[in-house]
Structures are given as structure tokens and as C-alpha cells.
Amino acid sequence: MKRILLAACALAVCMTVSAQKDGGFLSPQGLWEKTAQTHRRADFPKINEEGEFWFRFAAPPTAEEVLLRINGKDYAMRTDSEGFWNLVFKSEKPGFREYHFVVDGTPVNDPGVIPVYVNGVTSAVEAPGLASDAFYLMRDVPHGDVREHWFHSGVDGNFRRMFVYTPAGYESETSRRYPVLYLQHGAGEDESEWTHSGLAAIILDNLIAEGKAEPMIVVMNNDFVYKKGDRIIRLALSENWSANFEEMFVNEVIPDIDSHYRTVPDNAHRAMAGLSLGGMLTSNIGIKRPDLFSWFGLFSGGVTDDPAKLHDGIMKTPAFKDVRLVFMSCGELEYPERVNKGAAGVNALGGRAKGVGYVSPGTAHEWQTWRRSLYEFLPLLFK
Amino acid sequence: MKRILLAACALAVCMTVSAQKDGGFLSPQGLWEKTAQTHRRADFPKINEEGEFWFRFAAPPTAEEVLLRINGKDYAMRTDSEGFWNLVFKSEKPGFREYHFVVDGTPVNDPGVIPVYVNGVTSAVEAPGLASDAFYLMRDVPHGDVREHWFHSGVDGNFRRMFVYTPAGYESETSRRYPVLYLQHGAGEDESEWTHSGLAAIILDNLIAEGKAEPMIVVMNNDFVYKKGDRIIRLALSENWSANFEEMFVNEVIPDIDSHYRTVPDNAHRAMAGLSLGGMLTSNIGIKRPDLFSWFGLFSGGVTDDPAKLHDGIMKTPAFKDVRLVFMSCGELEYPERVNKGAAGVNALGGRAKGVGYVSPGTAHEWQTWRRSLYEFLPLLFK
Numbered sequence: 221m222k223r224i225l226l227a228a229c230a231l232a233v234c235m236t237v238s239a240q241k242d243g244g245f246l247s248p249q250g251l252w253e254k255t256a257q258t259h260r261r262a263d264f265p266k267i268n269e270e271g272e273f274w275f276r277f278a279a280p281p282t283a284e285e286v287l288l289r290i291n292g293k294d295y296a297m298r299t300d301s302e303g304f305w306n307l308v309f310k311s312e313k314p315g316f317r318e319y320h321f322v323v324d325g326t327p328v329n330d331p332g333v334i335p336v337y338v339n340g341v342t343s344a345v346e347a348p349g350l351a352s353d354a355f356y357l358m359r360d361v362p363h364g365d366v367r368e369h370w371f372h373s374g375v376d377g378n379f380r381r382m383f384v385y386t387p388a389g390y391e392s393e394t395s396r397r398y399p400v401l402y403l404q405h406g407a408g409e410d411e412s413e414w415t416h417s418g419l420a421a422i423i424l425d426n427l428i429a430e431g432k433a434e435p436m437i438v439v440m441n442n443d444f445v446y447k448k449g450d451r452i453i454r455l456a457l458s459e460n461w462s463a464n465f466e467e468m469f470v471n472e473v474i475p476d477i478d479s480h481y482r483t484v485p486d487n488a489h490r491a492m493a494g495l496s497l498g499g500m501l502t503s504n505i506g507i508k509r510p511d512l513f514s515w516f517g518l519f520s521g522g523v524t525d526d527p528a529k530l531h532d533g534i535m536k537t538p539a540f541k542d543v544r545l546v547f548m549s550c551g552e553l554e555y556p557e558r559v560n561k562g563a564a565g566v567n568a569l570g571g572r573a574k575g576v577g578y579v580s581p582g583t584a585h586e587w588q589t590w591r592r593s594l595y596e597f598l599p600l601l602f603k
Numbered sequence: 604m605k606r607i608l609l610a611a612c613a614l615a616v617c618m619t620v621s622a623q624k625d626g627g628f629l630s631p632q633g634l635w636e637k638t639a640q641t642h643r644r645a646d647f648p649k650i651n652e653e654g655e656f657w658f659r660f661a662a663p664p665t666a667e668e669v670l671l672r673i674n675g676k677d678y679a680m681r682t683d684s685e686g687f688w689n690l691v692f693k694s695e696k697p698g699f700r701e702y703h704f705v706v707d708g709t710p711v712n713d714p715g716v717i718p719v720y721v722n723g724v725t726s727a728v729e730a731p732g733l734a735s736d737a738f739y740l741m742r743d744v745p746h747g748d749v750r751e752h753w754f755h756s757g758v759d760g761n762f763r764r765m766f767v768y769t770p771a772g773y774e775s776e777t778s779r780r781y782p783v784l785y786l787q788h789g790a791g792e793d794e795s796e797w798t799h800s801g802l803a804a805i806i807l808d809n810l811i812a813e814g815k816a817e818p819m820i821v822v823m824n825n826d827f828v829y830k831k832g833d834r835i836i837r838l839a840l841s842e843n844w845s846a847n848f849e850e851m852f853v854n855e856v857i858p859d860i861d862s863h864y865r866t867v868p869d870n871a872h873r874a875m876a877g878l879s880l881g882g883m884l885t886s887n888i889g890i891k892r893p894d895l896f897s898w899f900g901l902f903s904g905g906v907t908d909d910p911a912k913l914h915d916g917i918m919k920t921p922a923f924k925d926v927r928l929v930f931m932s933c934g935e936l937e938y939p940e941r942v943n944k945g946a947a948g949v950n951a952l953g954g955r956a957k958g959v960g961y962v963s964p965g966t967a968h969e970w971q972t973w974r975r976s977l978y979e980f981l982p983l984l985f986k
Contacts (some may be wrong), residue, residue, distance in 0.1 A: 240882070259723050259724060260793070260827055260839050279612070279708075279709060280707065280708030280709055282707060282708055283707075283708075283709065323706070324663065324665060324666075324707065324709075325662075325663030325665055325666075326662060326663055326666065326706045326707075326709060326711060327711075327714075328709060328710075328711050329712060331710075331723055331724060334720075334723060334724060335718060335719075339715055340642050341642060341712070341717060341718060358753070358762050360755045360762075363752070363753040363754070365750035365751065365752050365767070366750065366751040367748035367749065367750045367751075368748065368750075368751075368798075368804075369746070369748050370741070370746040370748040372743045372747070377743050379743075384748070391863050391864060391865070392863075394777040394778075395777075415751075421751075429794045444643055456643050480774050480775075481774060482750060482774070498779075
């Protein structure tokens with residue numbers, strides 16, 4: 221039932237549509253193999269067996285130009301006899317594609333889909349993955365819960381939200397304690413996107429059901445922590461972004477998690493990973509604290525080709541003796557050499573920590589890279 | 604710190620703004636007393652001490668007309684010297700206000716706020732409540748978690764999502780079992796809105812922290828269940844909307860909850876309530892099944908002035924002997940007489956079930972009515 225459409229990485233094909241094409245398209249409810257959501261009254265976007273999307277927008281009669289802006293490129297839409305603007309589009313890449321319409325210069329999200337957060341609120345569709353990407357499709361296996369968990373932070377003076385994945389079985393095995401992965405998003409996302417755009421809970425459910433990953437708790441916090449008076453630098457970051465996050469994370473988040481959930485509260489059972497900015501946080505904060513963490517994942521962020529130099533050479537010191545894994549990854553179109561050199565650099569130190577490099581075929585700085593990175597990373601943890 | 608702004612129910616005041624007005628306005632992060640979320644790079648919307656909102660939209664230079672559409676009414680925005688379109692607006696009512704901009708006829712959500720779902724994806728702001736509305740402001744009390752919980756439904760053949768609130772203490776008191784309230788949204792919302800727009804988790808946290816409500820599990824499902832071949836009638840409902848929901852709810856949801864969570868799985872510890880369409884489901888399904896439920900809440904939906912006639916007079920039969928509460932409510936601008944007559948009708952039957960009517964002062968068919976209804980209803984449950 222959960223068939224994956226095999227979409228070759230074909231060049232984008234754009235064409236206008238005739239009403240007759242309707243027959244071959246699936247309804248929005250059939251989109252994305254149930255991994256994302258549509259507005260329940262929506263008839264569009266649709267997808268067909270060839271992986272082509274049919275986008276439609278109802279602009280007012282006075283509109284002169286409507287574009288589809290997807291992957292940062294613009295494609296002109298055309299009106300049909302009923303006055304709708306249409307475009308059939310085939311993504312050149314598999315996976316998560318953010319998009320919106322542009323009506324006479326004004327960006328407008330697609331009212332047919334539930335938006336996600338990528339540098340702001342935006343629409344997204346899911347282009348069919350390769351056969352090897354089936355790991356992120358929802359299956360009828362036991363599902364963990366993703367919890368919205370609130371705490372009050374003395375660091376920024378606000379109530380803050382984190383998301384906490386607890387694995388299937390957590391509810392019934394009430395005397396069991398679990399290891400914890402702290403997983404951070406990138407500068408474009410917020411704390412909800414590892415499970416929404418990233419499909420992390422589905423990836424975890426599937427790996428745990430197959431016995432490939434240890435049942436674990438996964439904690440996802442927002443990277444952005446502001447103190448009063450902080451100057452804002454690029455990407456809405458405080459000038460003290462890393463130090464602010466470290467203070468909140470170490471002094472408030474970890475104790476909160478260890479007191480609220482059945483964790484094993486030691487460094488052997490605690491991992492930290494992140495994508496992009498989250499990888500930088502992992503490098504800046506996690507690797508400096510091997511008393512807290514023994515497993516690290518740097519996905520398209522915080523990757524260095526000379527890990528021996530990090531934090532005054534901490535990897536060469538006895539402080540690093542418990543560390544088991546430094547995983548580095550990126551997309552093939554990013555910096556694969558740095559990833560491979562970095563992983564080899566960890567192994568060259570000859571310590572207990574194993575360096576592992578992973579390069580996602582054909583992808584760039586994008587969710588498909590990070591979903592695959594997570595899928596490669598999780599089976600290595602807590603073993 | 605969590606001060607509530609006292610906003611009288613003043614008439615809407617609209618004016619254009621000059622840049623000097625900036626000083627009196629709070630940043631978006633200060634909006635809504637932390638009960639809703641803004642895009643982290645947003646400078647607008649803002650609110651001032653008088654409860655006035657300052658909306659701003661950056662339309663392209665070619666735009667000829669930009670409107671604020673709020674509460675279903677349009678207000679013309681005006682350009683300033685920097686080319687932004689501005690409007691200062693004071694809501695005539697407290698609470699949740701949905702809105703969007705209309706740029707030359709095209710509806711556009713406000714990129715400054717995280718949208719909610721009200722008959723589709725829309726922007727919303729929170730107008731300052733009355734002093735008596737402070738019950739829905741987040742406080743530094745122990746917080747329950749709101750879990751995204753997935754299951755596979757054989758009724759509609761889809762993976763479905765529900766949200767499950769577990770109270771503070773649920774994690775530590777692992778041998779304790781809890782009563783369950785099943786809480787349904789209205790035709791305009793989805794399963795996420797009782798906790799997002801409705802602030803149900805905050806209301807629960809505050810009442811439980813004060814000892815006014817019993818710690819309970821609250822389960823929120825999507826009202827809409829489709830079977831293949833169903834004809835769609837108004838509001839995107841299947842022609843079999845109530846029967847479809849009943850089949851999924853009784854055969855799949857309740858057993859799933861009783862098997863996954865530490866419930867007390869009997870009718871004395873199970874309640875059902877809902878707003879609007881969710882109240883109709885409660886009346887159609889819940890009241891028919893006193894073997895499953897003993898506590899009912901009908902908020903602006905399913906309210907009848909002759910409860911003795913429901914389900915062939917079931918309230919007068921021995922089947923209803925365990926039922927303890929039939930709560931009916933609406934806004935003062937809806938049908939208060941029906942609510943009061945309905946509650947009196949329950950009491951006139953002389954059974955164990957108590958009829959309680961509640962009318963929300965000054966409100967209509969809107970979230971402020973349902974937040975207040977929930978706040979009045981919860982302390983009556985499971986006691």
C-alpha cells in the first residue's frame with residue numbers, strides 16, 4: 221500500500237495542463253504517502269504516477285502574472301478556461317521541496333497544504349524519493365509519540381517549547397530507562413521541523429521496529445536563545461548565540477529532561493547531533509563536554525577536516541576517553557572531502573572514538589541530506 | 604510578569620500610523636503573553652499597552668490596494684514613506700482574532716506569525732482578554748505534555764494523528780491511572796486547534812496546578828473520517844460523517860488509548876465533549892453510549908432544549924444510571940435560552956445526571972466561548 225514512486229532525477233519539466241489530465245493525478249490526500257498534510261478541502265496540488273505535480277491557484281481576475289517559485293526558481297503559470305492558474309512541474313530532485321506562488325510580485329503560500337517553517341512559514345511538497353529513500357515513509361509499525369513539552373527558561377526569561385520523541389514501548393515498560401539524543405535544527409528551521417520536514421519520528425519508528433536502532437528518547441530544542449540587550453547579527457542570531465544556547469541547554473534543558481523522563485543520565489547514554497547551525501552547536505558545545513555526551517553527529521554543519529584541533533585538542537586528551545562516535549555528513553554537492561578527511565582524522569587519533577563519514581548521493585544542503593544522515597547515524601548510537 | 608492587558612470591549616478604532624508610534628508597541632515576541640508564536644525575524648505585528656495592534660505588510664510597489672480582513676470585515680491599509688502598508692487596529696472583542704491581508708484581491712497570510720487552522724490555514728492574533736480570562740495565560744506551573752500520537756485506521760485506510768495531553772506528574776507517578784476526556788474540535792478546525800487556538804493545555808495545567816481539576820488525559824481527534832465512495836456534503840463532511848467517526852472512535856481510538864496510556868478504562872472515568880461539530884458528535888455518539896461515558900460537554904453544538912427526547916429518551920432509562928454530567932454552553936450571542944432550558948431539562952429528569960448550563964458573556968460562536976466553556980467544564984469532571 222505504501223508504494224514509493226520511483227522518480228529519476230530528471231530535469232524539470234514544465235507544461236500547461238488540460239482538464240483531461242485530471243484522471244492520472246492522485247488527490248491531495250494521496251500525496252506524500254501520508255507523511256505531510258493537506259488542507260482538507262483542497263483539490264490541489266496533485267501528483268501523478270510519473271511524479272509530476274499539478275499546482276493550481278485561484279487568483280483574482282485582475283491578476284496579470286502568477287509564478288510558481290520552487291527551489292528558488294520561477295516558473296510562469298497559465299490560466300485555463302475556468303480562470304485558474306495551472307502548472308505541471310516535475311522536481312529534478314527527490315524529497316522535500318519548498319515553494320510558494322507569486323501573484324503580481326506578492327508571495328502567497330499554497331492554501332492547499334499545511335505549511336512548514338523554512339526561514340519563515342512556507343508551503344512544501346514531497347517529491348517521490350529513490351527506492352532507497354523508503355526509510356522515511358510511514359509504515360504500520362508501533363509509533364512513538366512526539367510531545368510538545370514546555371519549560372520556563374531563566375536564561376531568556378521566556379516559556380520555551382521543545383519536542384520530545386519517546387519510543388513505542390515507553391508507555392508500557394514503565395521501569396525501563398532510555399538513552400537520549402539531543403537533536404538540533406538549522407538556522408532556517410525551528411524546533412518542530414526535525415519531525416515535520418525531517419520526518420525524524422517516522423525514521424526512528426521504522427529503525428526501531430526493524431531492530432536496527434536502540435529505542436531512545438530524542439529531544440529537539442529551538443537553536444535561538446536571546447538575552448536582553450543582545451545585538452542581532454545575521455540570520456536572526458544573537459551575537460551570543462552559541463553561549464546563550466549552551467547556558468540554557470546545559471543548565472536547564474538537560475536537567476529538565478533527566479527529571480521529567482526515564483533517561484539514563486550519564487554521558488554513555490547521551491548523544492548530541494544537529495544539522496547546519498545545529499551541527500555547529502554540537503561542535504561548539506557537545507564536543508567540548510565529553511563529560512555529558514559520548515556520541516556526536518555533525519550533519520552539514522560543524523564539520524572540520526582537522527578534528528584534532530577542536531577545543532584545544534580535546535579529542536587527544538583523557539577527557540575524551542568515553543566518547544564512542546564522531547559522525548560527520550553532508551550532501552554530495554556540499555563538501556564531501558572535508559567530511560571524509562574529518563572522519564579519517566578522528567580515526568587517526570587512535571582513541572576509542574570512531575570517526576564515521578557519510579555523503580548523501582546527489583543532494584545539497586537540504587532535508588534529503590539530513591534525513592539520510594539521521595538514518596545512517598541512528599543505528600550507530602548506544603551500542 | 605504575565606500581566607494581562609485590560610481591554611475594554613471598545614469599538615474598533617482604525618488609524619494610520621507614523622513611525623513615531625513605534626515606542627509604545629511591544630515586539631512580536633511580547634505578543635499574546637507567550638501563548639502563540641511569531642516568525643522569529645518578524646518586526647510585526649506589534650501590540651501596545653492599550654491593546655492596539657499595529658499590522659504592517661510589505662507589498663510590491665505595484666500594489667494598488669491592501670486590506671486587513673479581520674473578523675470578516677475589511678479595513679484599508681495605507682502606505683507610509685518607506686512603502687510599507689500599515690494599520691493600527693483595536694479589536695472590539697477579547698481573544699482569538701483570525702485575519703489576513705488582501706493584496707489587490709489576493710488573500711495573503713501575515714508572514715510575521717505562525718498560522719493556525721480555521722477553515723484553512725490562516726493568521727491569528729490574540730486580543731487582550733478580560734481580567735477574568737487570565738485562566739488561559741501560561742504560568743510557571745508544572746506543564747503536561749501534548750503528544751502527537753499516530754495510529755492506522757482500518758475505517759478510512761489512513762494513518763491518522765491525534766493529540767494526547769498527559770498531565771504533569773504522569774511521568775513520575777508511573778503506577779497511577781487517569782481518567783480520560785475525549786475532546787473534539789468544530790467543523791472549521793482540525794485536531795491541533797484545541798491546544799493551539801484553544802489553549803486547552805494551558806487551561807488544564809493551570810486548573811490542575813490550582814487543584815481545581817482532576818489530573819486527566821485529554822484525547823483530541825480529527826472529526827473528519829471518510830470512507831471510499833462517500834459523497835461529500837457541506838463543510839467537507841462525508842454524507843456519513845457521524846457514523847464514520849463513531850466507527851473509528853469506538854472501535855479504534857478508545858481501545859488504542861486504553862492500550863497505550865494508563866487510563867481507568869471504564870465509563871465512570873471517561874468523558875466526551877466538543878465544540879460545534881464536536882458537540883454534535885458528543886450528542887450523536889457519546890450520549891448514546893452511557894456504557895462508555897458518564898460525563899458530557901456540549902459547547903455551542905449538540906445543544907438541545909429537550910434532552911429527554913435524545914436517542915429515544917435514553918436519559919430516562921436505566922442505561923443512563925451512571926451518567927453524572929450533561930454540560931451545555933454557548934456564547935451570549937448564540938442561544939443562551941436553549942442552553943439554560945436544556946440544562947434544566949436534564950435536571951428535571953431527576954436522575955443522577957446533573958444538567959449544567961453556561962453562557963459566555965459577550966461572545967458568539969468563537970474560541971473565547973469555548974475556552975471559557977472548557978474552563979467551566981473541567982472542574983466538574985471525575986468528582
